[in-house]
Amino acid sequence: MSIRVDALTKIYGQQKAVDGISFEAGVGVLGFLGPNGAGKSTTMKMLTCFIPQTSGTASVCGFDISKDPLSVKRNIGYLPESNPLYTDMYVKESMAFVAGIHGLHNADRRIAEVIDQTGLGPEQHKKIGQLSKGYRQRVGLAQAILHDPQVLILDEPTSGLDPNQLIGIRQLITDLGKTKTIILSTHIMQEVEAVCGRVIIINKGTIVANDTLADLRSNNKGDSLEHIFIGLTN
Numbered sequence: 131m132s133i134r135v136d137a138l139t140k141i142y143g144q145q146k147a148v149d150g151i152s153f154e155a156g157v158g159v160l161g162f163l164g165p166n167g168a169g170k171s172t173t174m175k176m177l178t179c180f181i182p183q184t185s186g187t188a189s190v191c192g193f194d195i196s197k198d199p200l201s202v203k204r205n206i207g208y209l210p211e212s213n214p215l216y217t218d219m220y221v222k223e224s225m226a227f228v229a230g231i232h233g234l235h236n237a238d239r240r241i242a243e244v245i246d247q248t249g250l251g252p253e254q255h256k257k258i259g260q261l262s263k264g265y266r267q268r269v270g271l272a273q274a275i276l277h278d279p280q281v282l283i284l285d286e287p288t289s290g291l292d293p294n295q296l297i298g299i300r301q302l303i304t305d306l307g308k309t310k311t312i313i314l315s316t317h318i319m320q321e322v323e324a325v326c327g328r329v330i331i332i333n334k335g336t337i338v339a340n341d342t343l344a345d346l347r348s349n350n351k352g353d354s355l356e357h358i359f360i361g362l363t364n
């Protein structure tokens with residue numbers, strides 16, 4: 131398993147945002163669902179070593195998030211919810227910048243490959259600030275996969291995309307999920323059905339479901355994912 135999480139907890143001041151969650155994830159796309167404020171982004175930030183946990187442990191590709199954050203970051207690609215980008219940089223320039231951070235060999239070849247993979251070709255000579263929201267998402271995704279990490283953490287990667295762009299990005303995530311471990315946070319149930327093999331539902335910092343999509347449905351009398359979600363989180 132590329133991701134192992136054991137009793138992971140985060141307390142902000144008085145608030146327990148993540149309350150002792152444990153799970154494992156291997157190759158495939160794991161949907162990470164939950165209502166607003168459930169603790170999804172906080173979990174993702176701990177797994178990517180952006181914030182420290184209060185207690186518990188987690189490892190990515192065998193590397194402990196507290197003891198070896200650099201190795202974790204080498205093996206992980208992260209698209210944060212807010213997708214912070216340098217808007218004054220040109221698309222290709224920003225990719226070269228990220229390639230430099232990762233010390234990539236053959237950077238030009240890899241950048242061309244990823245630009246092609248993410249459908250950024252027609253926009254590659256623009257400044258990021260000139261791009262539409264959907265294309266900015268693509269740049270974020272391109273930067274996250276540039277160093278070809280084994281694990282991808284994608285926090286609402288398709289928010290704000292038009293239906294045509296949605297299909298393209300979902301297909302890309304599906305393709306990447308054939309060989310990589312992907313944790314995908316989304317509020318779009320249709321997306322979960324289209325892309326995810328397994329689903330974790332988190333509510334008020336604790337896991338209330340962890341199952342394959344098929345088993346989750348059959349255990350709930352074939353109910354829709356939306357109804358199951360509402361039943362478990364209300």
Ligand SMILES: Nc1ncnc2c1ncn2[C@@H]1O[C@H](COP(=O)(O)OP(=O)(O)OP(=O)(O)O)[C@@H](O)[C@H]1O
Nearest residue numbers: 142145147164165166167168169170171172173211
């Ligand atoms: N830096 C912070 N300081 C204090 N509280 C925080 C901080 N970040 C998050 N929280 C709180 O922790 C809880 C979990 O937030 P988190 O962003 O992880 O939820 P989420 O499941 O990603 O929600 P959403 O679907 O709205 O993005 C929320 O109650 C939030 O207000």
